[in-house]
Amino acid sequence: MIFPFLKKKRRNSLYTIAFYNLENLFDTVDDPDTLDDDFTPNGSRKWTAKRYKRKLFKLARTISEIGFESTQKPPVLVGVAEVENEMVVRDLINSEPLRKIDYGYVHYDSPDERGIDTALLYHRSFFEVLASEPITLYVADQNGERDMTRDILYVHGKMNGEEVHVFVNHWPSRRDGADETQYKRILAAETICNFMLKIEAAHEDPNYIIMGDFNDNPESTSIQTLMKSAALYNPMEKLHSPFERGSTSYKRSWSLFDQIIVSHNYFNYKKRTHSFAHANIFDDRFLKEYSGKYKGNPFRTFAGKKYLGGYSDHFPVYIQLKYNE
Template identity: 55%
Template structure:
């Protein structure tokens, strides 16, 4: 279901911005500094070069089609989660589906013990990186031990020469319980608010895009803290239907952990600016389980250690913007 806001104008220049959790995009090589042993040819997942290449092919073909119901061209920006290192980004962009589109990427290794990071993929034709850096998310576990979670990736750039600030997130998981770990994601929300406040010290009405796998739904305390504290709009609040629609499934419940939030500045219609047009989950039939009790849910690469050969345990999400020329 698409989430339209405004009537289409004639001769629109439209651009898609997306987010996709890639579900453990590891290369097959062992890295003794992180916990990636399972994702090697001799590991529990039997992660061979062939399986790796197959996943790259599936992901790349999906990425270039995200949002094609609303806009037929490949996304200008794609935030991603669960990518291991620079080499997997390079391999992804070298696939047949993406090689000719002149994509670049921004990635930093994070302290995550499994080595799965966030990144931003961008079409150089439309987006110019001016500055980027990772922000450490400093949270402790219940016992006072540091949780080595993913950094928040910040990228400042120009989208069609308009200045935008992008935050790509993969917030702490719910592995130890949703309620028990809620405080970590609230801390992440407050970190984003602080960074946005710093931007506002030098820009009157900045263009902010906050995307990611937040491991919380739009109605959760963390997301509400961020939307209220940073005055952000979250189109996925109305898209999420817990019993039937979301970006991932856990325990027969649809979650909307993958979201894209935007500043109110994207509701202006001034010349040479971008205006928000629509947002949706990209849940094409090719990305879904075809049969069985999980029919309709994301077609995963693995279920535990069982190889399924699918894409990801998350659907991508996207937002479409109109450039006012």
């Protein structure tokens, strides 16, 4: 028999960390410095205030429910990708049902040509930011010109008093071919590995959480380059099944581009530390296409230029850590 008060205590010791590619969370204002014209009221996507607010509500609802069933609280950390600017991040955390949750955020504008960035949402009751910075990813295209891709967001903080180093990623896309662009994602992995060396020179046995849309699967060369660090463990490896499950789907095949990687010291059970408990894809039914050719796929906002009114073309992924009291 499990007594109710013991069950409540166990649930309250679990904390969710999530990552979610929000699929083009743009505001409706034309930024003359970025390629955002499609996402304006008169643009090809007819991106109106009504559509924008509807998307904000759906994304906020999703974030509030990730891991809630087992923790009875919203995520402590949520890394997000494809946000246009600071304003859309602020609009997101001020939307129902996130409005009443004490979320802060870390965001920097990146050099991406479309103006899309990454950000980290954090629950102020459980997480304190100590420092943050964007890590510039210097990659060149095949013509030798710089590819203006997203920065890697780095946040050093304390979760329930325990220090952690968080990286939020949105690695270069496969748009010009997976093999042809592989070197860019390998360079992103090497950039993180080099930054980790700097951290390890200043901090003894640091905790890492590396999350993002890596545009590669767990077995890809880029992720394996990152995993050469003996400090890291990828719980997402066991979740990927091309014909059954993933975080995004293309031509009836599942990919798990969205991953959360942690350091091995999350497998200790010392008091006042966190231990790895669980990893999963948040692919609840309400996030899926209900019927038709793409039944079971992520219910996205657009299919090409056709407005569907869904959530995102990616499912969120998450891990849960148990706090050892």
